[in-house]
Amino acid sequence: MDSRNIKDSHKILLSVCILTAVFFFSLFLGRYPRPGVMNPSLIFSDPLAHSLVFNLRLPRTLTALFLGMILSSGGMVFQMIFSNPLVEPGFLGVSQGAAFGAAFSIIFLSSSVWIIQGAAAIAAVSGLFLSYTIARRIRFGGWVLRLVLSGIAVSALFSAGVGILKYTADPMGELPEITFWMLGGLWNITWREFLTIFPVSLISLVILFFMRWRLNVLSLDDETAFSLGLAPGRERIIFLVTATAATAAIVSVSGIVSWVGLIIPHIARRIFKTDTRFSLPGSMVLGGIFGLICDMASRTLLTGEIPLGIFTSFLGAGIFILLLMSRNIKVEK
Amino acid sequence: MSSPMIELKGVGFTYAADNNSVLQTLSMQVDRNSVTAILGPNGVGKTTLLHLLLGWIKPETGTILLGGKSLPSYTRREMGMLVGLVPQYEHISFEYSLLEYVLLGRTPHLKPLQTPGKEDYEIAMHALDIVGLKDIAEKPVTHLSGGEKQLVLTARSVAQNPRVILMDEPMSNLDLANKVKLLSVVNELKEKGATILFTSHEPEIAASIADKVVLMGEGNYLKSGAVDEVLTSASLSRVYGIPVKVAEFEGSRILLWRK
Numbered sequence: 001m002d003s004r005n006i007k008d009s010h011k012i013l014l015s016v017c018i019l020t021a022v023f024f025f026s027l028f029l030g031r032y033p034r035p036g037v038m039n040p041s042l043i044f045s046d047p048l049a050h051s052l053v054f055n056l057r058l059p060r061t062l063t064a065l066f067l068g069m070i071l072s073s074g075g076m077v078f079q080m081i082f083s084n085p086l087v088e089p090g091f092l093g094v095s096q097g098a099a100f101g102a103a104f105s106i107i108f109l110s111s112s113v114w115i116i117q118g119a120a121a122i123a124a125v126s127g128l129f130l131s132y133t134i135a136r137r138i139r140f141g142g143w144v145l146r147l148v149l150s151g152i153a154v155s156a157l158f159s160a161g162v163g164i165l166k167y168t169a170d171p172m173g174e175l176p177e178i179t180f181w182m183l184g185g186l187w188n189i190t191w192r193e194f195l196t197i198f199p200v201s202l203i204s205l206v207i208l209f210f211m212r213w214r215l216n217v218l219s220l221d222d223e224t225a226f227s228l229g230l231a232p233g234r235e236r237i238i239f240l241v242t243a244t245a246a247t248a249a250i251v252s253v254s255g256i257v258s259w260v261g262l263i264i265p266h267i268a269r270r271i272f273k274t275d276t277r278f279s280l281p282g283s284m285v286l287g288g289i290f291g292l293i294c295d296m297a298s299r300t301l302l303t304g305e306i307p308l309g310i311f312t313s314f315l316g317a318g319i320f321i322l323l324l325m326s327r328n329i330k331v332e333k
Numbered sequence: 334m335s336s337p338m339i340e341l342k343g344v345g346f347t348y349a350a351d352n353n354s355v356l357q358t359l360s361m362q363v364d365r366n367s368v369t370a371i372l373g374p375n376g377v378g379k380t381t382l383l384h385l386l387l388g389w390i391k392p393e394t395g396t397i398l399l400g401g402k403s404l405p406s407y408t409r410r411e412m413g414m415l416v417g418l419v420p421q422y423e424h425i426s427f428e429y430s431l432l433e434y435v436l437l438g439r440t441p442h443l444k445p446l447q448t449p450g451k452e453d454y455e456i457a458m459h460a461l462d463i464v465g466l467k468d469i470a471e472k473p474v475t476h477l478s479g480g481e482k483q484l485v486l487t488a489r490s491v492a493q494n495p496r497v498i499l500m501d502e503p504m505s506n507l508d509l510a511n512k513v514k515l516l517s518v519v520n521e522l523k524e525k526g527a528t529i530l531f532t533s534h535e536p537e538i539a540a541s542i543a544d545k546v547v548l549m550g551e552g553n554y555l556k557s558g559a560v561d562e563v564l565t566s567a568s569l570s571r572v573y574g575i576p577v578k579v580a581e582f583e584g585s586r587i588l589l590w591r592k
Binding site for chain 1: 384387388389409410411412413414416417418420423424425426427428429430433437438440441443445446447448449493499
């Protein structure tokens with residue numbers, strides 16, 4: 001390892017320390033016993049504080065952490081694989097597909113977390129597959145333009161589908177549940193929800209972490225990646241399926257949370273440089289911090305909850321505009 | 334006599350989109366540890382030939398042998414260690430430093446989940462030194478000129494250290510000094526045991542460095558052999574369709590042509 005790598009490793013270590021601090025801060029921040037930070041010793045003396053931290057805040061905070069890590073690493077994967085810094089899973093029909101799958105499940109199948117998650121995953125993968133297939137058949141423009149255009153169209157199709165489902169939904173039970181989906185939030189997360197997403201999320205993050213060097217090579221032209229001993233088609237599918245499965249899982253419990261996957265990879269590349277050995281874990285850690293901060297803000301800023309998706313959109317779009325104005329983001333193809 | 338490094342037996346290829354046959358029954362041999370120049374007009378199938386040798390596209394007819402074994406018998410990783418490609422141009426979306434970019438050449442030498450180590454860094458740095466870009470190793474590769482990018486692509490192949498290096502018009506964007514530089518890099522790679530094939534539109538360059546020249550004409554190659562046999566006024570005139578005269582000047586071959 002050369003000295004630069006050691007410096008980058010130190011940066012990641014420092015980010016992990018910040019992440020840990022924010023995580024514990026989040027566990028003790030809230031409105032009990034009064035608005036602000038709870039004294040940690042209270043969990044040993046006050047059964048209500050104990051229950052609040054371990055049964056409500058801990059699963060929710062862990063989910064916020066995974067949400068940030070998965071959406072931002074998924075964004076990094078999509079940006080590298082499509083050689084375009086302006087894509088994220090939400091741009092290619094994955095998020096809207098997941099929302100459609102969940103809404104469909106709520107109305108026609110079951111409200112069981114497992115079935116919603118399965119339906120969301122299947123529809124998310126279908127969204128990606130549709131976007132990809134249509135992009136291949138568009139007869140004008142570069143590859144990325146075609147991909148983004150077909151992604152917009154597929155997302156719009158799924159949105160229209162969600163609209164129809166909402167129109168037919170029972171306004172007392174199903175409609176609020178679907179509406180929650182479109183706004184995104186973690187207010188109904190318990191250990192049950194967390195444990196349903198935990199295995200897929202953890203396995204996906206581990207796979208992405210260990211395969212991260214190859215993500216660099218996949219950002220090159222196909223024949224170059226091939227000449228460097230990769231099977232680009234096959235390895236792209238491994239990355240896409242891994243990132244999409246994790247995104248669908250997290251979105252099935254959180255609803256649509258936009259922008260995280262687009263902006264965090266940009267910030268990670270600025271701090272940890274382009275090499276995915278550092279920028280991918282960096283993106284995971286920064287995403288985790290971002291997820292925790294947005295969730296804390298969404299549950300503590302007002303007496304009621306502000307939906308998480310609204311918060312990440314506000315923050316994300318603002319940061320994105322700043323990024324666009326401060327430095328040229330190259331898109332060549 | 335050792336077996337040839339590369340052997341093509343009756344190789345044919347057609348692009349599905351226009352159904353135009355680019356290559357028909359092409360047969361040739363490339364010796365180990367040699368430099369071969371592939372010349373011919375635009376669209377005659379030079380890059381297609383390189384892509385066939387890389388295994389990126391598969392021949393419709395005939396077989397390609399590499400080191401005596403057919404291409405499909407190698408695994409992807411083995412192929413990465415055996416054959417490297419220096420493309421004419423590469424689309425680069427992200428701001429990798431030169432060192433990071435050249436380091437990517439080490440990929441076939443790494444196991445699927447492995448990341449590069451100290452030795453890989455040294456090899457990448459040495460490759461940058463060979464092409465004369467060591468001093469700007471930390472500069473973003475997206476900030477380079479077209480010619481410098483071509484040198485970086487060559488450096489990545491040097492770091493990859495394959496037995497066969499396929500170079501697609503490696504000098505098309507280089508100034509005179511950098512052309513000479515690249516010729517010396519090619520010589521150095523040959524001395525280290527590599528087999529090099531490059532396409533070019535400049536017969537003079539081919540004459541100055543190649544052990545063998547393959548001159549491709551419409552649909553098929555016309556001639557293959559030593560420089561003296563292939564780069565003649567008659568064969569160049571026929572392939573390019575204009576009157577070309579090959580002359581000698583102070584020991585170097587120069588080309589004269591009329592409009």
